[in-house]
Amino acid sequence: MLSIVHVQGFSFHNSDSLSWAFCDSSKPGRHVPPNSQSWVLRSTTEYASKVIDSMGPRKPSADALAKVAEELFREFQATGLNIPQPIFMKAHRWGGAFPAISIGGDDKCVWEKNMKLAICGDFCASPSVEGAVLSGMRGASKILGCLNLPSGL
Ligand SMILES: Cc1cc2nc3c(=O)[nH]c(=O)nc-3n(C[C@H](O)[C@H](O)[C@H](O)COP(=O)(O)OP(=O)(O)OC[C@H]3O[C@@H](n4cnc5c(N)ncnc54)[C@H](O)[C@@H]3O)c2cc1C
Structure with a gap:
């Protein structure tokens, strides 16, 4: 543009x-x-x-x-910001980024405790960078929570 x-x-x-x-x-x-x-x-x-x-x-x-x-x-x-005609414009269907339900629920990630496996991504929380980061942080804290780290770490 x-x-x-x-x-x-x-x-x-x-x-x-x-x-x-x-x-x-x-x-x-x-x-x-x-x-x-x-x-x-x-x-x-x-x-x-x-x-x-x-x-x-x-x-x-x-x-x-x-x-x-x-x-x-x-x-x-229509925002009235004097936006010019674009030199290139293309619509596409985003698809998987907008799940009908956020499968992570309140955990914001999928946590398989027995396997100590956290699955994270925007699809677990909300379709944005914020959703992806929150999901990753929740997944990391789940993993940290089950590691026996020496105190102070
Ligand atoms: C054009 C565009 C603009 C956007 N702008 C914004 C914005 O301004 N603000 C905002 O908040 N959000 C924006 N988003 C959404 C945001 O980018 C996503 O919500 C976010 O990147 C999701 O992060 P993620 O880590 O869950 O997934 P991704 O960023 O999709 O990361 C998944 C990673 O997994 C890799 N991968 C996939 N399959 C495999 C496999 N089988 N093996 C190994 N690796 C694999 C992929 O290569 C990729 O690197 C935008 C998205 C697009 C497409």
Whole structure:
């Protein structure tokens, strides 16, 4: 996307279609041409459900994805931030990152005590870096809890 939007992310609270917009190119190690930005828009669960209801679980056609990209982009532009027309835009279905239930429950990870095995990831907690980190920390504390460490460690 050409031009610069002077924030790094939004959460949308009153949108039927958008839940998040993050400036991917503001993250460390991401390279884009000068005076350009790369943004990731994430739909609401309700919007995604409507799309899936209308076309089923099969891989969406290129036309259907182009329509989704256009609708989400129009909603992004409705923020009134003078967002220019993108030079590249593509919609895709994220899939596994949005489990119907977070399988980790209150533990935020899957803990097999007998095997001393912790399974962690965003799918155990919530679909974000925060969810993944919390899950990893919970898994680590489960493992630490069953190690016989000398006091002070
Ligand atoms: C384009 C994009 C932008 C995003 N932006 C944001 C954002 O701005 N903020 C936010 O909070 N979240 C964002 N997310 C979501 C966030 O990236 C994920 O929630 C988070 O990375 C999940 O971390 P994880 O460790 O659970 O899984 P992952 O990061 O997916 O890590 C899983 C790892 O396991 C490896 N792996 C998979 N299968 C195997 C195998 N069989 N053997 C060995 N290794 C394997 C993979 O290669 C990968 O390295 C974004 C996601 C995408 C795709």
